[in-house]
Amino acid sequence: MIQTPGILVTILAFALVLGPLVFLHELGHYLAGRWFGVKAEEFSIGFGREVAGFTDRRGTRWKFGWLPLGGYVRFAGDMNPASQPSPEWLSLPASERARTFQAKPLWQRAIIVAAGPIMNFLIAIAILGSFAVAFGENVTPATIGEVQANSAAAKAGLKTGDRITAMDGRTVDDYFDLRMFTALRAGELVTIDFQRDGQARQVQATIGTLKLKDRFGNISTRGQLGVGPAAQQVRQVAIWEAPLVGMRQTGEIIDVTVEGLKRIILGRIPVSELGGPLKIAQASGESLSMGPLALVSLIALVSINLGFINLLPVPVLDGGHLLFYAVEAVRRRPVEPQVMEWAYRGGLIAILALMLFVTFNDLGAFGVWRSLAGLIG
Structure with missing residues (x-):
């Protein structure tokens, strides 16, 4: 049995797996937005307070948040979580409003949203295709x-x-x-x-x-x-x-x-098979200790899962936005802002609950709860 990687190796490997995938996922949104002339105001890797960053000549703020478990691109006009037009948006000058996300046709907005998961799938296709050429x-x-x-x-x-x-x-x-x-x-x-x-x-x-x-x-x-x-x-x-x-x-x-x-x-x-960030971090450390090929294989697998999860029809996720765009296409008018707002809140609660659940699962798999029970007993 190989010795389990240390905490520093695990953290490094986790950053090597998740960091580039989150960046490339958000880069998919960003590039599609630029293609359709939407201004990006912020490009963040991680959430929370900014740790470091810079502003480019297009006015986009590129930054790192202190919680490196995700990221986002905030396009011009995204003045509310549901990305719906608001009085603030309507008050913008016409030239600025034309460069906002809400001003674009439905099909362009759908492509911009779908570009993130598509980028994840393209990464996996490139890795798996390269392995097939190299090893058959x-x-x-x-x-x-x-x-x-x-x-x-x-x-x-x-x-x-x-x-x-x-x-x-x-x-x-x-x-x-x-x-x-x-x-x-x-x-x-x-x-x-x-x-x-x-x-x-x-x-x-x-x-x-x-x-x-x-x-x-x-x-x-x-x-x-x-x-x-x-x-x-x-x-x-x-x-x-x-x-x-x-x-x-x-x-x-x-x-x-x-x-x-x-x-x-x-x-x-059993639901105990579900893993979260801690399991991914553990797998990342173990893969890195086995060599670069094992780590790259894990990156392909995580990238596929990241793309798949983001396409689930849950508000907050890309798939939730695409679901509302499909409804808008059928109804020929956007979903009411208040409905979007409540759906967004419900989706956020569901995602946070799931994250909490899988984290408890991970801690259980690591034996934390057994150790605590032993100490209390």
Whole structure:
């Protein structure tokens, strides 16, 4: 077992992961705004009181806040949290008002808002595509090369040479699909379609539960069918294919994220599996200690999750704004300011509650509550 990284390494790694991703996310908003002629008044990495910053020749204040857990771009005219026109906005001279966010057509505002999450996905696509060019793409087929004794596969009667084609009606293209499907379904009964000697067959199996301890001592639980691949296959990827491979792999990770979130909501995966900033910091430190490639891989994964979370239809998040723009497009008029204001407040409370919950989860995973209970007892 490798020694857990120290607090300084963890903080450094966390900054290396989150800092650039937040900056590039906000840069997506900023660049789209500039493209459409919107003036940016502030570009902040972090929240709270300004620690350092400067003002460029366009009048944009670039600054760092003392709480480095996010960031924002404040465009001209954003005089209220819901980014709705106000008496102050109407009082601006026409030339200044034309450069404000609210003055732009609906489709331009939607693109500006969506540009942040899109930037996160582009970062992941670039990283994953580059890895595919450098190391090849794993295309190992879902053909069974070994069956573990007393495993779910063995009990279901699966044998070496069987080619799994679908699970619960979902097509299995390769061994990665098989592994990801079973990982989220520990203890669940699933239907397996497979080919044996050219004939289509079907069985049911209860996915096994596997507890894993990594090199840092972290314990995780996942589902396991109990099979191994027949032979690993790696396909060389040309540079021109890299964006397509990166997009496909990003889409696969998003699918797994959506499925995992759905199963947490349905109670099939314990909510203790949810992690927050402390878990990301821990993973960042451990990844950095394993080398730059592991850290860059984590950056791609966090970037995908950051883009996905920001697209959720929750007021305060980019997805919440896009939801209101969709309503505006259907109604042909903006949502009433008071409705936006209350929705914004509700969304803020929900996000803060979630952050508090996952932080408690993280502290529990680190054993803080057990230690406190021991001291009190």
